[in-house]
Amino acid sequence: MPWTVELPEGASSRDESFVFVRDGHRELIHLHDYARIYTVPGLYERVVQDLLQCRSPTVAVDGTITAAAALGRAMATLRVLDLGAGVGLVGELLRAAGVSAVVGLDNLAEARDACLRDRPGVYEDYLVADLERAAPAVIERLTEGQFEVLTCVGALGGGHIPPGALIRALNTLTGEAMLVMTVHERWLDLDSVDPFSSAFRAMTAGGYLEVLHDSSFTHRLDMSGDPIMFRLLIARRAAPVPVDLI
Known part of the structure; x- marks a missing residue:
């Protein structure tokens, strides 16, 4: 090296x-x-x-496999949108699990460049866009993708992907699609003032998301070697989410 x-x-x-x-x-x-x-x-x-022994990609994809089986959905037929795709770790694991169609989305061109360099062929397509400010053509492209699963792994809360972008991604899905995400436990505390926290509570309280699975796991270690605890959340999108919900 x-x-x-x-x-x-x-x-x-x-x-x-x-x-x-x-x-x-x-x-x-x-x-x-x-x-x-x-x-x-x-x-x-x-x-x-x-x-730092990050486990989020593996935990998220294992959760997707389990949830798909419980809902009677074959992995090979799922179409997945990977929000905050980064270098393609989640996409690579999804493909290994049998998913034939995965599209990556990130707001950094460097992420797409790295993924295409290191994991060519993992994604059917890889888009670079900030969904809060994305052109209508980008939203149309995602809607036409007929995605049934949205994955967002370790990229929510704490100033990462804003809730508005998550909502717009959710609204491009088709039917009663699944949302699979890993989120720091503190962003789900009732007293959290992080924008993601209030948005997630509003989506669940309003019946737009129905939580199917919620479990804690060690996301990774911090620099001192202590575990950082995350939650794996899998939800069914019951209805389109109003963009003015937050």
């Missing part, structure tokens, strides 16, 4: 940077500087998947 990664010694739970070492040069990179991380093949996987 032409480069190495060092995690901070004596790190606290608040530390979110690592040192990237290549050709004698040391660069401090924030864990969520995805545009930078994605430019280096395998760097995201090395830090997040290997060193």
